[in-house]
Amino acid sequence: MSGAIPALHPDRWTAPFWEAARRHELVIARCTRCDTPRPMPPGPYCWACDAGEVTWERQPGTGEVFTYTVVRQADPAYVVAVVALDGIDGVRLQSDLVGVGPDEVRIGLPVEVVWDDRDDGTTVPRFAARTT
Ligand SMILES: [Zn+2]
Numbered sequence: 001m002s003g004a005i006p007a008l009h010p011d012r013w014t015a016p017f018w019e020a021a022r023r024h025e026l027v028i029a030r031c032t033r034c035d036t037p038r039p040m041p042p043g044p045y046c047w048a049c050d051a052g053e054v055t056w057e058r059q060p061g062t063g064e065v066f067t068y069t070v071v072r073q074a075d076p077a078y079v080v081a082v083v084a085l086d087g088i089d090g091v092r093l094q095s096d097l098v099g100v101g102p103d104e105v106r107i108g109l110p111v112e113v114v115w116d117d118r119d120d121g122t123t124v125p126r127f128a129a130r131t132t
Contacts, residue, residue: 014041016056021123024115026061028091029054037091061113062086062130063093070102079105083127098128 029038033051068081110130
């Protein structure tokens with residue numbers, strides 16, 4: 001399935017994200033100097049204050065659909081969404097939506113992370129409609 005977060009080549013800036021994913025924990029980087037969240041993948045410098053260091057904070061893994069695209073080249077068609085995460089302002093992740101078809105998706109749909117453990121040993125976060 002395409003559409004999940006594409007960066008499966010961990011480097012210094014994304015390795016903590018993928019290590020946490022293997023533990024089924026969603027983490028997002030935050031600037032240690034000014035507390036500004038870094039979008040994924042975090043660049044080497046904070047866009048707000050140019051500091052380099054970040055801390056990785058565990059997130060609840062819930063959010064809502066900010067916007068979405070229906071991919072109709074595939075059969076069946078599937079939905080790729082930009083998810084606005086709860087608990088950390090301004091950080092959004094792109095993912096395909098698991099179990100949510102083009103007729104069911106809407107802006108603001110509550111979603112939660114689900115973990116896709118792959119045969120190559122990586123784990124990829126995806127999002128499904130929130131059940132709780
Ligand atoms: Zn900063």
